[in-house]
Amino acid sequence: ETGVTQTPRHLVMGMTNKKSLKCEQHLGHNAMYWYKQSAKKPLELMFVYSLEERVENNSVPSRFSPECPNSSHLFLHLHTLQPEDSALYLCASTRGAGMGTEAFFGQGTRLTVV
Amino acid sequence: GNSVTQMEGPVTLSEEAFLTINCTYTATGYPSLFWYVQYPGEGLQLLLKATKADDKGSNKGFEATYRKETTSFHLEKGSVQVSDSAVYFCALSDKSNTGKLIFGQGTTLQVKP
Numbered sequence: 001e002t003g004v005t006q007t008p009r010h011l012v013m014g015m016t017n018k019k020s021l022k023c024e025q026h027l028g029h030n031a032m033y034w035y036k037q038s039a040k041k042p043l044e045l046m047f048v049y050s051l052e053e054r055v056e057n058n059s060v061p062s063r064f065s066p067e068c069p070n071s072s073h074l075f076l077h078l079h080t081l082q083p084e085d086s087a088l089y090l091c092a093s094t095r096g097a098g099m100g101t102e103a104f105f106g107q108g109t110r111l112t113v114v
Numbered sequence: 115g116n117s118v119t120q121m122e123g124p125v126t127l128s129e130e131a132f133l134t135i136n137c138t139y140t141a142t143g144y145p146s147l148f149w150y151v152q153y154p155g156e157g158l159q160l161l162l163k164a165t166k167a168d169d170k171g172s173n174k175g176f177e178a179t180y181r182k183e184t185t186s187f188h189l190e191k192g193s194v195q196v197s198d199s200a201v202y203f204c205a206l207s208d209k210s211n212t213g214k215l216i217f218g219q220g221t222t223l224q225v226k227p
Contacts, residue, residue, distance in 0.1 A: 031213050043217040094213040101213050105157035
């Protein structure tokens with residue numbers, strides 16, 4: 001148990017569906033992240049939120065829409081996804097946003113787009 | 115830009131064998147360096163880290179030394195166990211002050227009894 005909880009653990013959705021991934025951290029951290037883990041590729045940073053403000057968006061398609069309503073919660077809203085978006089989506093949090101800060105990861109949501 | 119390169123896997127070892135997983139990086143300045151481990155069905159967990167040149171990170175029998183001259187951060191363990199079977203990721207945290215991590219592609223370790 002890392003203190004970062006992601007739901008659901010598994011999600012299968014059609015290309016026309018709309019769904020949301022949820023991440024919650026109980027560590028009192030103030031920065032949260034979405035990473036995408038695809039087979040045989042390095043983890044890719046998608047979004048960074050610090051103090052509830054988006055501070056980085058790594059050229060992610062608009063079919064992925066993040067939301068950070070407070071420092072403990074982070075959502076990733078999904079709509080009209082493509083099969084190549086199937087991957088493990090990992091949420092992480094850090095105490096601050098400085099270099100050298102340890103990131104705590106959730107267990108991930110395994111997304112399959114059919 | 116900044117990047118991390120790890121040796122290709124999978125690495126298959128017998129129990130009690132010596133482990134080395136190579137990691138080299140490209141970065142401006144002096145990043146912090148990390149090894150994360152991902153057990154089956156789990157998220158990533160920090161294994162060890164080093165924040166400046168010549169620092170040695172260690173945890174659970176694993177070690178890695180920050181080598182500025184060779185831009186490397188190789189992971190080693192003297193005697194692996196079956197329970198060490200997992201995917202190992204080398205990563206760096208750059209100077210952007212967003213806390214983001216840049217990962218290598220991961221190396222799968224399989225330890226056989």
